[in-house]
Amino acid sequence: xxxxxxxxxxxxxxxxxxxxxxxxxxxxxxxxxxxxxxxxxxxxxxxxxxxxxxxxxxxxxxxxxxxxxxxxxxxxxxxxxxxxxxxxxxxxxxxxxxxxxxxxxxxxxxxxxxxxxxxxxxxxxxxxxxxxxxxxxxxxxxxxxxxxxxxxxxxxxxxxxxxxxxxxxxxxxxxxxxxxxxxxxxxxxxxxxxxxxxxxxxxxxxxxxxxxxxxxxxxxxxxxxxxxxxxxxxxxxxxxxxxxxxxxxxxxxxxxxxxxxxxxxxxxxxxxxxxxxxxxxxxxxxxxxxxxxxxxxxxxxxxxxxxxxxxxxxxxxxxxxxxxxxxxxxxxxxx
Numbered sequence: 001x002x003x004x005x006x007x008x009x010x011x012x013x014x015x016x017x018x019x020x021x022x023x024x025x026x027x028x029x030x031x032x033x034x035x036x037x038x039x040x041x042x043x044x045x046x047x048x049x050x051x052x053x054x055x056x057x058x059x060x061x062x063x064x065x066x067x068x069x070x071x072x073x074x075x076x077x078x079x080x081x082x083x084x085x086x087x088x089x090x091x092x093x094x095x096x097x098x099x100x101x102x103x104x105x106x107x108x109x110x111x112x113x114x115x116x117x118x119x120x121x122x123x124x125x126x127x128x129x130x131x132x133x134x135x136x137x138x139x140x141x142x143x144x145x146x147x148x149x150x151x152x153x154x155x156x157x158x159x160x161x162x163x164x165x166x167x168x169x170x171x172x173x174x175x176x177x178x179x180x181x182x183x184x185x186x187x188x189x190x191x192x193x194x195x196x197x198x199x200x201x202x203x204x205x206x207x208x209x210x211x212x213x214x215x216x217x218x219x220x221x222x223x224x225x226x227x228x229x230x231x232x233x234x235x236x237x238x239x240x241x242x243x244x245x246x247x248x249x250x251x252x253x254x255x256x257x258x259x260x261x262x263x264x265x266x267x268x269x270x271x272x273x274x275x276x277x278x279x280x281x282x283x284x285x286x287x288x289x290x291x292x293x294x295x296x297x298x299x300x301x302x303x304x305x306x307x308x309x310x311x312x313x314x315x316x317x318x319x320x321x322x323x324x325x326x327x328x329x330x331x332x333x334x335x
Contacts, residue, residue, distance in 0.1 A: 024295065024332055027315070030325035032059055032068045037319030039081045039306050043088045046311040048105065050091055051319055052079035058093045058101075060108060061325070063310070070108030074101050080139045085164060086147040094138030094152060102167060112167050121155035121179070140182050144206065145189035153180030157196060175202050175211050184225035184234075193225045193234055201225075201236060203247060215250050217243075224265035224276075237265040237276065256291050259284060263305045268330065269313040277304040283318055285333055295333040297326075 035054035042049055048069070049061040058072040058079055077096035084091055084105060091103040098119040102111045121136040134155055141152035143164075150162040151173075159173035159180055178198025185192055191212070192204040203213040217238065224237040233253070234245040239261055244254040261279025267288070268275070274288045283297040283304060301321040308317050309330070316333065318326045 024297075024328065026326040027329045027332070028066045028327040030061055030066060030068070030327070031323070032071070033057065033323040033325075035078075035323055036303075036321040037306060037323060037325065038079065039083075040308050040317055040319040040325065041083045042308055042310055042317075043084045043105070044086060044311060045088065048084070048088070049308075049317065049325070050082040050084060050105075051325060052082035052093055052095075053319075053323065054078040055323070056095070058082050058091070058103070060091065060105065066327075072101075072103055072108055072110070074110050074113060075099060077135060078137075080137055081141070083141065085150075086143055090164070092141070092150065094141070096135045096137040098136045098138065100138045100152065100162070114169065116154065116160065116169075118156065121157075137179075139180070142183035142185055142192070145185060151183060151192065151194075153183065153194070153196075155179045157198075159194060171209075173204070173209055175204075175214070176200060182223060182225050184227055186227040186231040188231055191227065191231060193227065195223075195225055195236065201234070201245070203234070213247060213250055215245070223262055226267065235265075237262050242276075261303070263303065264307060266307055266309055268309045269311060273309075273330070273334070275307050275309065275316055277307050277318060279303045283307060285316065 033053040033055050037051050037053045039052040047063055049063050051059050056075050059068055060070040062069045075095040075097055079093055079095040082093045088105055091105045094100045099113055099115045101113045104111055119136050120133045122133050137155045139153045141150050143150050148164055150164055152160050157176040157178055160169050161171040163170045176196040178196040180194055180196050182195050190206055192206050195201045199217045201215040202211050205212050226235040228235055232247060234247055236243050241258050242256050243252045246253050259278035259280050259282050263277050265276040273285055275285050277283045281299045284293050285295040286293045299320055303321055306319040314330055316328045316330050
């Protein structure tokens, strides 16, 4: 009898979750890309959404009309990232063609295209299936608190510093042994966290540009980073787990389960919810305080790489390998 009761409860819970997932249809679906979407980003006001795809294009969308505003053509290979400058004046994109392009966000016009050197990077010993030379892709980055500097990661493990006033690279930071995949700036603006595919985290002093803490991790822990608790803790999302580090002691104080092959994690603006996407077809939304997963989405293709909350916290937006942008009302997912 107990077995039957347990089975009933399990089936009820499972079908309830599946039903919720299938019945929670996106509020809006944006279509235009011809290949996988690898990066999405809202402007600071939320009025614009940028997307970067493996169709070599960047697109800017009007989120009031939910319409495509501009198709930005200039890259010659997969575009890894698109991000607005803090003042929303520029959109910056980085691609697998070893280039970065600065676009006028208001007009969609190309302002400047910069190619980095070297144009090839060796990944030997990092990922077996990529054990050869690859284009030196420019990937994720982060702006300094003033917005005057942009720190960009690349396949060759270097961090390049771009001056937004001069529109030129002005310096390079050395410290990682593998491709630099994510960044975070501390709340007080004095520290920067970076992570690479070579299972390493670094905490930098933004005044001296010296590494204050260098941490070797058990897995790639750099798909998402965030300073927490008055900048004494660092949140890091790795390939299969989420860790919270005590920075001063360089030790993990908390770990909780993630998806298989996580690609990105984002907090809602109020910090209450954590959304994550992964190689295993899925998006999870969890209550960060309780760690409970409250909603799941499963796509039809492998590797969902990007998601974002709108600045007002009303929407969760996901870029898919099916080349669509899915937008949900957050209120519909947390009921």
